[in-house]
Amino acid sequence: MPTAIQVRRTGGPEVLEVADIELGPPAPDQVLVDVAAAGVNYIDTYHRAGVYPVELPFVLGQEGAGTVAAVGADVTDLAVGDRVAWQGCFGGYAQQALVPAELAVKVPGSVSDEVAAATLLQGVTAHYLVSSTYPVSEDDTVLVHAAAGGVGLLLVQLAKARGARVIGTVSTAEKEELARKAGADEIIRYTERDFASAARELTGGEGVAVVFDGVGKSTYEASLASLRPRGLLALFGAASGAVPPVDPQQLNAGGSLYLTRPKTADYTRTRAELTWRTDELFSAITSGLLHIRVGHRYPLAEAARAHEDLEGRRTSGKLLLLPPA
Numbered sequence: 001m002p003t004a005i006q007v008r009r010t011g012g013p014e015v016l017e018v019a020d021i022e023l024g025p026p027a028p029d030q031v032l033v034d035v036a037a038a039g040v041n042y043i044d045t046y047h048r049a050g051v052y053p054v055e056l057p058f059v060l061g062q063e064g065a066g067t068v069a070a071v072g073a074d075v076t077d078l079a080v081g082d083r084v085a086w087q088g089c090f091g092g093y094a095q096q097a098l099v100p101a102e103l104a105v106k107v108p109g110s111v112s113d114e115v116a117a118a119t120l121l122q123g124v125t126a127h128y129l130v131s132s133t134y135p136v137s138e139d140d141t142v143l144v145h146a147a148a149g150g151v152g153l154l155l156v157q158l159a160k161a162r163g164a165r166v167i168g169t170v171s172t173a174e175k176e177e178l179a180r181k182a183g184a185d186e187i188i189r190y191t192e193r194d195f196a197s198a199a200r201e202l203t204g205g206e207g208v209a210v211v212f213d214g215v216g217k218s219t220y221e222a223s224l225a226s227l228r229p230r231g232l233l234a235l236f237g238a239a240s241g242a243v244p245p246v247d248p249q250q251l252n253a254g255g256s257l258y259l260t261r262p263k264t265a266d267y268t269r270t271r272a273e274l275t276w277r278t279d280e281l282f283s284a285i286t287s288g289l290l291h292i293r294v295g296h297r298y299p300l301a302e303a304a305r306a307h308e309d310l311e312g313r314r315t316s317g318k319l320l321l322l323p324p325a
């Protein structure tokens with residue numbers, strides 16, 4: 001029986017338990033994957049804590065990469081032995097996972113299992129944010145919060161690739177160095193100074209075209225105050241906590257601002273949209289345009305430590321869990 005990280009009650013990292021699970025054969029539309037690496041994402045902490053309710057018990061994890069071990073009767077485009085990666089269903093923190101075939105994409109030979117597992121969820125997120133939520137161009141100055149984080153390092157690189165001027169926020173000198181290396185033109189230590197006034201200074205008083213904000217509660221107000229008239233706040237996460245109810249009049253007062261609260265599922269609505277994004281990401285990785293930084297690797301059994309580090313703001317880039325062979 002494969003080993004997995006199961007949640008039987010919601011709570012802190014201590015509720016993550018190592019368990020042997022019964023998977024059974026794949027359903028007609030599923031594939032069974034031998035997991036080489038599982039991605040850790042901030043959303044896993046919301047599922048673990050019960051912020052986003054999930055029926056108990058469940059195996060945590062929304063992302064992974066590995067090799068197809070069995071295919072369901074209706075699956076025609078994947079075969080045993082194919083290397084795949086996926087995001088968007090539970091069960092990734094495990095030696096083996098049952099994955100809907102429509103969520104699994106083939107991984108090119110030039111991309112390792114670890115890089116694929118580190119790319120799917122955060123990569124698709126960064127891709128849709130800069131290309132679809134707000135199509136970033138060379139005329140834009142953009143603000144990326146937590147610029148050395150998993151999504152943050154990818155947003156910086158993809159916004160730079162589209163020609164924008166990128167301002168990043170980070171909490172430490174080490175993270176500042178990583179975000180600058182990824183291409184950020186300016187960095188604000190938002191734990192030390194008011195980033196809205198800093199962003200205004202850096203844009204000659206105008207404000208930025210778009211703020212990519214995955215931090216939420218602690219940044220929301222100042223993110224709005226950083227925008228130019230008709231600017232867009234893409235509030236895509238809540239690492240510091242949920243934003244309280246919003247008054248639309250604030251958008252009016254700020255200069256006819258736009259606010260959106262996007263999620264990946266709405267930007268991967270068809271198989272074609274998913275594979276457009278993943279193909280572009282894999283091509284960018286293969287050509288050297290996009291660098292995937294795996295910042296931290298943990299044995300699967302140490303998933304709780306990974307969550308402590310992520311929530312404790314001690315991480316940069318991607319966190320991976322490596323199941324026993």
Ligand code: NDP
Nearest residue numbers: 042125146149150151170171214236237238239240263264
């Ligand atoms: P990160 O690697 O970015 O980790 C979170 C970072 O947020 C920290 O490293 C820290 O960076 C910053 N942060 C600021 N305040 C806090 C706080 N109080 N507690 C913890 N961290 C804080 O995580 P991910 O890349 O996995 O995710 C980033 C955000 O994007 C999350 O909110 C996540 O839910 C969201 N997300 C949303 C998606 C969507 O489609 N809507 C998809 C994927 C992710 P620093 O130390 O520099 O401040």
